[in-house]
Amino acid sequence: xxxxxxxxxxxxxxxxxxxxxxxxxxxxxxxxxxxxxxxxxxxxxxxxxxxxxxxxxxxxxxxxxxxxxxxxxxxxxxxxxxxxxxxxxxxxxxxxxxxxxxxxxxxxxxxxxxxxxxxxxxxxxxxxxxxxxxxxxxxxxxxxxxxxxxxxxxxxxxxxxxxxxxxxxxxxxxxxxxxxxxxxxxxxxxxxxxxxxxxxxxxxxxxxxxxxxxxxxxxxxxxxxxxxxxxxxxxxxxxxxxxxxxxxxxxxxxxxxxxxxxxxxxxxxxxxxxx
Amino acid sequence: xxxxxxxxxxxxxxxxxxxxxxxxxxxxxxxxxxxxxxxxxxxxxxxxxxxxxxxxxxxxxxxxxxxxxxxxxxxxxxxxxxxxxxxxxxxxxxxxxxxxxxxxxxxxxxxxxxxxxxxxxxxxxxxxxxxxxxxxxxxxxxxxxxxxxxxxxxxxxxxxxxxxxxxxxxxxxxxxxxxxxxxxxxxxxxxx
Numbered sequence: 001x002x003x004x005x006x007x008x009x010x011x012x013x014x015x016x017x018x019x020x021x022x023x024x025x026x027x028x029x030x031x032x033x034x035x036x037x038x039x040x041x042x043x044x045x046x047x048x049x050x051x052x053x054x055x056x057x058x059x060x061x062x063x064x065x066x067x068x069x070x071x072x073x074x075x076x077x078x079x080x081x082x083x084x085x086x087x088x089x090x091x092x093x094x095x096x097x098x099x100x101x102x103x104x105x106x107x108x109x110x111x112x113x114x115x116x117x118x119x120x121x122x123x124x125x126x127x128x129x130x131x132x133x134x135x136x137x138x139x140x141x142x143x144x145x146x147x148x149x150x151x152x153x154x155x156x157x158x159x160x161x162x163x164x165x166x167x168x169x170x171x172x173x174x175x176x177x178x179x180x181x182x183x184x185x186x187x188x189x190x191x192x193x194x195x196x197x198x199x200x201x202x203x204x205x206x207x208x209x210x211x212x213x214x215x216x217x218x219x220x221x222x223x224x225x226x227x228x229x230x231x232x233x234x235x236x237x238x239x240x241x242x243x244x245x246x247x248x249x250x251x252x253x254x255x256x257x258x259x260x261x262x263x264x265x266x267x268x269x270x271x272x273x274x275x
Numbered sequence: 276x277x278x279x280x281x282x283x284x285x286x287x288x289x290x291x292x293x294x295x296x297x298x299x300x301x302x303x304x305x306x307x308x309x310x311x312x313x314x315x316x317x318x319x320x321x322x323x324x325x326x327x328x329x330x331x332x333x334x335x336x337x338x339x340x341x342x343x344x345x346x347x348x349x350x351x352x353x354x355x356x357x358x359x360x361x362x363x364x365x366x367x368x369x370x371x372x373x374x375x376x377x378x379x380x381x382x383x384x385x386x387x388x389x390x391x392x393x394x395x396x397x398x399x400x401x402x403x404x405x406x407x408x409x410x411x412x413x414x415x416x417x418x419x420x421x422x423x424x425x426x427x428x429x430x431x432x433x434x435x436x437x438x439x440x441x442x443x444x445x446x447x448x449x450x451x452x453x454x455x456x457x458x459x460x461x462x463x464x465x466x467x
Contacts, residue, residue: 004326005303008333012296017334019293022341100344103439 032098039092040114044121046085048131051122053078058153058232061213065156065164076152089114139209139234140168147182153234157211158182165226166211166234178223179210185224190217192229209234285349293340303333306350310357313427317419318361332360351436354427358419358437365415386425391453405460412459417452424449 057076058065066072092114096102125131138150148154157166158181167181177189189212214228280301291298307329314325335356343352384403410418423429423437435442
């Protein structure tokens with residue numbers, strides 16, 4: 001035992017052992033902090049989408065869409081994003097756990113801290129409009145088969161027989177709005193004269209995703225026809241849903257469109273519907 | 276000159292060892308006995324095996340000198356590395372039958388008796404006779420935390436740095452260790 005210290009020093013010299021450079025440890029620690037920050041930002045973005053989805057859910061239509069509040073909540077909870085948030089919370093936890101002083105804090109404190117930061121960032125992102133833009137871009141850019149995975153509303157609004165239809169604006173000429181639904185079928189949409197609410201931004205643009213409440217019209221229709229008494233943008237910005245918040249210039253364009261479409265629509269409506 | 280170097284703190288020696296390997300020898304000398312005792316208390320490795328583990332520990336310490344966080348005590352850091360090395364060698368010694376002999380001093384017995392509030396009821400000399408039997412029957416994690424607290428004399432913060440666990444968890448571990456210690460006395464019908 002007496003010679004152990006000498007043996008160790010000799011071994012260090014013989015084997016040419018050198019202290020690992022400081023920058024390697026700094027880099028390693030920075031990597032974990034960087035990955036933690038990234039995971040928390042992604043967690044924040046995810047939480048902002050969850051917030052956006054919940055706040056912009058069609059709460060006013062829960063009875064018609066699902067037959068009850070509990071069922072509506074179960075059906076429309078953003079499970080995909082909740083799992084995504086959980087995943088990035090775990091990733092953030094693993095990364096922060098690998099930093100130097102993390103062992104001083106217990107699991108609950110770290111997970112709680114990560115969730116709190118994600119929530120605060122999420123609220124900030126939501127208020128900055130990041131969530132709405134992210135959600136809109138995701139829905140528009142994702143292939144249709146993934147839509148129902150990220151947004152449970154897709155299935156709820158793809159039931160034309162029950163009065164709910166959604167899809168993207170295929171074309172809009174002077175008289176007719178054509179809609180391509182989630183299954184790729186083309187619908188001719190006839191807007192009710194007494195339409196309950198129209199949210200402006202979308203309807204004059206091609207490819208916009210919208211959802212429509214109404215009923216199928218079978219007679220005198222070349223394509224599939226749907227009579228709409230309510231139209232909303234698919235990602236449903238909450239502020240726009242307040243009736244009477246339609247921007248003036250959009251309203252004027254809308255009225256012009258309605259006037260041009262009216263002669264044709266009135267004929268159909270009078271023939272087919274008793275409202 | 277040599278005396279002056281000897282008076283330097285561990286943390287100062289770390290800085291010197293980074294510039295000149297020979298200063299590392301002083302750190303090895305300061306800790307080889309302490310760590311030999313610590314490893315022999317938490318494992319049942321024999322003398323040669325302990326020497327091998329110690330060599331690995333000191334080489335690891337030297338390689339990682341730049342990772343030493345000066346906000347920690349060097350002793351906590353080197354004990355942490357030793358703890359990790361023993362745990363990574365755990366498979367080697369967990370099935371060995373050898374019983375660890377604890378050369379406990381009176382201080383440890385007094386400390387643990389105070390903690391367990393058994394001083395008045397029991398004879399400390401009898402407790403000293405049976406201490407190896409009791410500690411050998413304890414789970415490693417509980418035995419280790421008792422050893423760190425009452426034999427190595429570390430406080431909660433230092434044990435937290437060594438085991439890389441929050442101080443609250445250290446307190447819980449110590450409580451459970453004390454309970455297990457008392458339970459073994461009871462189960463084994465040790466008359467103390």
